[in-house]
Amino acid sequence: MQPVNVQPSDGSGSAVLAEHSTTSRLATIKTLLQPVLGKLAVPAVWALVLVMIPLSRLFSSYFPSWSLVSNTITLGLFLTVISFGQGLVILSGGIDLSVPSVIAVAAFFTGSLASSGWATIPAAICGVAIGSLIGLVNGLIIARSTFPPFIVTLAVSTIGSALLLGISAGKPGQTAPSGLSSLFDGSLSIAGIPFSAVLLLLAILVGSWIQFRTRLGRRTYAIGNSPQAAVYAGVRVRITLVMVYWLAAIGYGIAGVLLMGYGSGSDLNLGATWLLPSIAVVVVGGSSIAGGNGNYLGTVGAALLITIIGIDINAVGLSQGFKQALYGAVIFIALVLGRLGRGRE
Amino acid sequence: MRIRKRKGLLIAASFVTAASLVLAGCSGGSTNTGNGSKGKIYLNLSYSGNNWQDQAANLAMSVAESPEVQANYSVQKVISGSDPQKQISDIQSMIASGAKLIVFYPISPTALNPVIKQGCDAGVTFVAYDGTVEEPCAYNVSYITGARADNPEQAFFGAQTAQGLVDLLGGQGKIMLNRGVAGTSTDIVHYDSAKAVFDQYPGIQIVTEYYGNWDSSVSQQETAKALAAHPDIDGVWSELGEDGVVKALQAAGMKVPVTGEDTNYFRKMLSQGWPGVSSGSPPASGGIAMKVGLKILADGPNSVPHDIEINLPYVTTDTAKACPGSEFVDGCNFFTNAADQFVTEVFDPALLPESSYTAAMQVAPFDKLVPLPDMSSYAQPEWRRIYTRGSCDAGWKEGPVTTGQVPPGLDGCVQA
Numbered sequence: 001m002q003p004v005n006v007q008p009s010d011g012s013g014s015a016v017l018a019e020h021s022t023t024s025r026l027a028t029i030k031t032l033l034q035p036v037l038g039k040l041a042v043p044a045v046w047a048l049v050l051v052m053i054p055l056s057r058l059f060s061s062y063f064p065s066w067s068l069v070s071n072t073i074t075l076g077l078f079l080t081v082i083s084f085g086q087g088l089v090i091l092s093g094g095i096d097l098s099v100p101s102v103i104a105v106a107a108f109f110t111g112s113l114a115s116s117g118w119a120t121i122p123a124a125i126c127g128v129a130i131g132s133l134i135g136l137v138n139g140l141i142i143a144r145s146t147f148p149p150f151i152v153t154l155a156v157s158t159i160g161s162a163l164l165l166g167i168s169a170g171k172p173g174q175t176a177p178s179g180l181s182s183l184f185d186g187s188l189s190i191a192g193i194p195f196s197a198v199l200l201l202l203a204i205l206v207g208s209w210i211q212f213r214t215r216l217g218r219r220t221y222a223i224g225n226s227p228q229a230a231v232y233a234g235v236r237v238r239i240t241l242v243m244v245y246w247l248a249a250i251g252y253g254i255a256g257v258l259l260m261g262y263g264s265g266s267d268l269n270l271g272a273t274w275l276l277p278s279i280a281v282v283v284v285g286g287s288s289i290a291g292g293n294g295n296y297l298g299t300v301g302a303a304l305l306i307t308i309i310g311i312d313i314n315a316v317g318l319s320q321g322f323k324q325a326l327y328g329a330v331i332f333i334a335l336v337l338g339r340l341g342r343g344r345e
Numbered sequence: 346m347r348i349r350k351r352k353g354l355l356i357a358a359s360f361v362t363a364a365s366l367v368l369a370g371c372s373g374g375s376t377n378t379g380n381g382s383k384g385k386i387y388l389n390l391s392y393s394g395n396n397w398q399d400q401a402a403n404l405a406m407s408v409a410e411s412p413e414v415q416a417n418y419s420v421q422k423v424i425s426g427s428d429p430q431k432q433i434s435d436i437q438s439m440i441a442s443g444a445k446l447i448v449f450y451p452i453s454p455t456a457l458n459p460v461i462k463q464g465c466d467a468g469v470t471f472v473a474y475d476g477t478v479e480e481p482c483a484y485n486v487s488y489i490t491g492a493r494a495d496n497p498e499q500a501f502f503g504a505q506t507a508q509g510l511v512d513l514l515g516g517q518g519k520i521m522l523n524r525g526v527a528g529t530s531t532d533i534v535h536y537d538s539a540k541a542v543f544d545q546y547p548g549i550q551i552v553t554e555y556y557g558n559w560d561s562s563v564s565q566q567e568t569a570k571a572l573a574a575h576p577d578i579d580g581v582w583s584e585l586g587e588d589g590v591v592k593a594l595q596a597a598g599m600k601v602p603v604t605g606e607d608t609n610y611f612r613k614m615l616s617q618g619w620p621g622v623s624s625g626s627p628p629a630s631g632g633i634a635m636k637v638g639l640k641i642l643a644d645g646p647n648s649v650p651h652d653i654e655i656n657l658p659y660v661t662t663d664t665a666k667a668c669p670g671s672e673f674v675d676g677c678n679f680f681t682n683a684a685d686q687f688v689t690e691v692f693d694p695a696l697l698p699e700s701s702y703t704a705a706m707q708v709a710p711f712d713k714l715v716p717l718p719d720m721s722s723y724a725q726p727e728w729r730r731i732y733t734r735g736s737c738d739a740g741w742k743e744g745p746v747t748t749g750q751v752p753p754g755l756d757g758c759v760q761a
Contacts, residue, residue, distance in 0.1 A: 060574035067573045067597070075566055104394075161394075165424075170399045171706050173684035185596060263562045263589060265610075265685040268394030270562055314567065315574025320527055320556055 041286035044337065045301035052308045060315035072308045074184065074196040074262070077203065079277055079303035081255040083285075084207040085135075085248030086278040087299045091211075092244045093224045093291030094142065094149030098134050098157030099252050099278055103271025105164050106131030106253035107260040111174025120179030128253035134160040135249020139242035153245075164268060172267045180261030199258070204300050207251075211296045216243055224291030281306050284334045305334060383419045384642070387439045388635070389449035392427045395560070396686045397585065398450070400705040401474065401631030404691060405448055407700075408635040410710035418445070429456040440464045446638045450631075451476040454530050454735065470641050474634035475626055476531065477733040484641070486634040486653045488626055489534055490729040492750070494656040500729065500750050502625050502657055503539035506604035508752070509622035509661070510580050513602040516546050518579030521571050522554035523564050523605075525584040532556075534732055535584055542752050543582075552578060557586040561608070561686050565589030572597045580604075585625060587611045588685050607658060609687040612679035615665035623660040627690030628705065630655055632697045640717050649717075650724035652733060658690045671702035696723075726750075728757040 056063035082099060089096040110127030114120060134156055141152050165172075182188055188195040211217040219240045222230040230237055252271070260266040285302035287294025309330050313323050388405050390398055402422065409420040423439070425432035429452045437460055439447055447464065451457055451473045458480040461471050465482035477485040492500035499505050510520065522539070525532035543549050552575050557564030564586030572578070572593060580602040583590045587605020591614050594601065605611055606625030615621055637649055660678050668677035673692040680687065680702055691705040692698070695718055699711045727738050728746045737743055737758035746757035 062574055062576055065573065065576075067576060071569050071573045075569065165393055168394075168399075170403045170708065172394045172399050173396045173686045175684045259562060263565050263592065263685075265561065265588075267396055267561070267686055269560060272560075273558075273563055311570040311573055314555055314570040315553065317553055320524075320554065323555075 042295050042298040042301065045285055045298050045305060045334075048334065048337065049301055049304050049308065052305065052312070056308065056312045056315075059312040063312070063315065068308070068311060070194050070197075071311060072304055073200055074194060075311075076304040076307040077196045077200045078255050078259055078262070078274070079281055079307060080200060080207075080300050081203050081251055081258065082274050082278045083281045083299045083303050084203065084210075084296060085251030087282045087285070087287060087294060087296055088211065088220060088244050088251075089149070089248045090279070090282050090287055090289060091224045091291055091294045092220045092241060093227070094153075094241075094245075095279065095289075096135075096138070096153045096245065096248055097150055097275065098138060098153040098160065098249065099275045100269075100271035101157035101161040101164070102131045102134050102249045102252035103256035103259065103274065104266070104268045105134065105160055106256035107266035107270050108164060108168060108172075108174055108268065110180070110257050110260060111176060111266055114177035114180075115175060120177040123177060124180065124257045127257060128250060131253035131256060132246055132249040135245045135247070135252075136242065138249070139245030142245060143238035143241040161268070168268065174260070174266050176260045176264045176266070180257065181264040182261075183258070184262045185264075204297070207296045207300070210247070216240060216247070220244055221292060224288075224293070226292070277306060280331055284331065302334070306331065309334075384417060384445040385439075385443055386414075386418045386420045386446045386638070387444050387448070388420065388422045389425060389432065389435060389439070389447055390422070391425050391432060391450050391452040393424045396684070397559075397626065397628055397688045400628040400688055400691055401450070403705050403708050404628060404632030404697070404700060405474075405635040406708040407704040407711055408632050408639070408714060410708060411712070411714050412710070413714060414639060415710075425452070427452060429453045433457060433460045436460045436464065440467055440469055444469050446470045446472070446642055448472045448474065448631075448634050448638050450474055451478045454479050454733075470638055470646070472634045472638040472641070474630040479733075479735040481651070481734065484634075484637060484649065484651050484653065485725075485733050486630055486637055486655065487733065488630060488655045488657055489531060490725060490732050491654045491657040493659045495659070498750050500657070501534070501538040501755070502606075503535035503537065504542050504752055504755065505657060505659065506622050506624050507539035507542035507582060509624075509659075510582050510602060510604045511542065511546050511549060513604075513620055513622075514549070514580050517548035519550045519552045519575070519577060520580045520582055521552060521568070521575060521578055523557045523568060523581060523583035523586060523590055524554055525556065525559045525586075527556050532584065538755060539582060541755055545752065557583070557589065559585040561586050561589040563589070565593045568593035569596065572599070585688075587623075591619065607660075607688050607690045608685065609679050609683040609689050610685035612660060612665045612689050613667070613681070615660065615662045616667060616679070618662060620662055623665065623689075624658055625690075626688075627655060627658055627693070628688050629691050629693045629697045629700060632691075632700060632704075633693060636696070636714065636717055637720070639714075640720075649720040652725035652730065653720060653723050654725040654729075655693070655696070655723070668702070673700070728759065731756065731758050 053064045056068060086096055106127045109130045110124050113123035113126055138153050138156050142149050183195055219235045222235050223237055223240060227237055259270055281302040282299050283289055285298035313327050386409055390402050393399060406422060423435050425435045432452050447469055454477055457478055461478060461480040461483050464471060471483035472486060473483055474486045477487050490500060524536055553571050555567045555571055557567050568590045581590050583605035585606040587603055588608040588610035590603055591611060602620040604622040607623055611623050615623055640648055666677045667679055667681050679689045692700040698715050703709045727741055731737055731743060740761055741758040742761045744759040745754045747753045
C-alpha cells in the first residue's frame, strides 16, 4: 500500500489536522456532528432524568421509590409552569425578573377573593388575571422602548410588589380555597397517580402547543433570532412582545395559584425562591440565553432534572454548605452536558 | 417613528405615575406626618410581607397609635427591606429628623452598631425587638434566650423543643431538622442549643437537616423532599415553617412528633391530637418593645433593664386550645378561623394583655394601654448575655453554664 497522499486542497483533511492542535480537530468533529447533536439536546436532558431515577440509589437506600417519582412530579410541576413563561421571554431575547411578584400577586388575590365568598375557579382566574397585569405592563414598556427587559421587569415588578404590600396592609397571609388544596392533598388522585401528574402533562401539552404550533410561538423565535430581520419578515414585533410578557406572567400566576394550593396558603414571599431556578432550567434545558433558540420540552426535562437532583442532594447527610456546593456543581455539569449535546452557538 | 416612541415612553411614564399614586394612597393609612410640637417615634421593620413581621408591626402600631400616645407623639412606620445598608441609612434619616424613639427589628446584630451609637449620642432611645443588637446603649426585647414561664431554668427555644421531642420519642429515634435562614445568628442559637440536647441522647440519630427559610412553603417543599429519602423518620425538629412540615407529613401519610414554632395551623393540629410542642418567637414582642420604649421616654433610661427576655411560649398537644372569639380568654392559644400561617403568640398576660387577634391583623389602636409591670423580673440573666451582646458583662467571662439552666453545659458567661 502507498502512504496516504496529503491533499492540501481539502481544508478539513488530514494535513491541516496534522499541523494544528487537537482543539481544532475537536471543533471539526463538533461541526460535523452538530446537526445530529442539536436534535439530541432534548432527548439528552430527558435521558438524564431517566438515568437519575436509578442513580438516586447512590444518595439514599430508600431510592428509587414511588415517593421519589411522585415528589419529583409535584415539585417539578411548579418549575415547569414557571419556566414556560421564563422560557418564552428568554426565547424572545429578554429575561424576566418579575416571577416572584406575579406569583405573590396572583396567590394573594385568589385567596382574598375566595375568602370574600368567590367560588374557587373564578377567584383563581381573577387572581391570575390581576397578576398578569404586571406582565402586560412589562410587555407594553419593553415593546415601546429600548430599555433592557431585565431592568424593565425589575422596575415593574418592584412597583407591583410594593402595591401589593400596600393593598395587603399588614395582612399578607391568605388561606387557599379548599378546592385548590384538594389538587395536591391526594384526594383527587387517579388510580394512584397524583393529580399533579395530570397537571404536569397538561402544562407540557399547552406549553409546547403555544411554542411550536401557534403564530405567536414562531414569531417569538424570529424576534429572538433577530428583531430587525423579524421586522423585515413582516412580524409585528411590538404586539408579539406584549403578548410574550403577558403570557409569561399568566404562567407565573398559574404557578402562584398552584403553589398556594400545595401549601394551602400563601404570603407575599411565596414566589421568592423561584426566580433563579426558572432561569437555570431554561438554560440547562438547552435554550440559548441570548434568545432565538430553545425548546420547551428541553426546559420541562431540565425542570424535572433539577428537581430530582434537589431531592437526591437533600437525602445526603451532608451539611448544608456542602449540599449547596454540590447542587451548584451538578447544575454546572448538567449545563455542560446540555451544551455538548447542542454544540456551540 | 420618533413621535411614536415618545408616546410609548409617555405611556410607560404614566403607568409608573399611576402606580405610584395608588401606592401612596394605599400606604397613607399607616403614616402620620407629625406636627412640629410632638415628639417623633419611628417603627422600623426590616422585610415585610410575611405574617410574623406584619403582625409584630401591627401590634407595635396599635400601641403607638393609642390615644394616650398620640397626644404627645407622632408615629411613623418605615420598612427597610432585608439589606442592612438600607436600614442604616433609614435610621440615619430618622436621627437627623429628630427622632425621640426608634423601635426596630434589626437585620443584623452587628451591622447597625455604629449608627445606633451615633443615635444614642444624639439622645435617641433604641429598642430592638425579636432580633438583638450588640451595641450596649440599645435595649433588647427578645425571646431568643428566653425561658419558659412555668420554669425559668428551662431556657432557649432550640434546647426546650429538642428536649420536648426527645421526651416524645422516649430518647430513641431518627429525626430530621428543619432549620431557618442559613447563616443568621438566630438560626445558629436555635440549632446549637438544640444540638446540645440531642447530643446527650445516643439513641437520637439526626438523619438529615435542611433549611426551610422560616417559610411555610419552602419548609413544606424541603420536608417533602427529605421524606422521600427518609420515610422511616420518627420525628421532626423545626424552626418557623412547622405548618409546612406537618402538611408534608400529612401528604406522605405520616403522623410523627413535630416540634416547631407558633403557627395557627400547627396549634390546630396539636389540639386535634398531633404529637408535638409549639414554642418559639412571639410577634407580641413588637407591641411589648413599643411599650418598653414609651416607658423609657416617660420614666427615664433606668426604668427598665437593658436586656429584656420575653417568656418562651410552650404549648403541647394537651394544652393547645382554641379561642372562642378574637380575644384571648381562659388560656386559649389559637384561632379556629385564622389563616394557617398566622403566628398565634400575639398576647402576653403580663406585658401585652390588651392584645387581640384584630390588633395583630390590622392596626387597631388600643383604647387604654395597660402599664408595664416591674420589668426587673424580665431581665436576662448575665450568663446568657453572650448570645445577644456578643460578649460577657464586666466581671463575667465566657464558659459553660452548669447551674441555673437546663440542659447544663451550654456555652454562656460565668463569673470571673
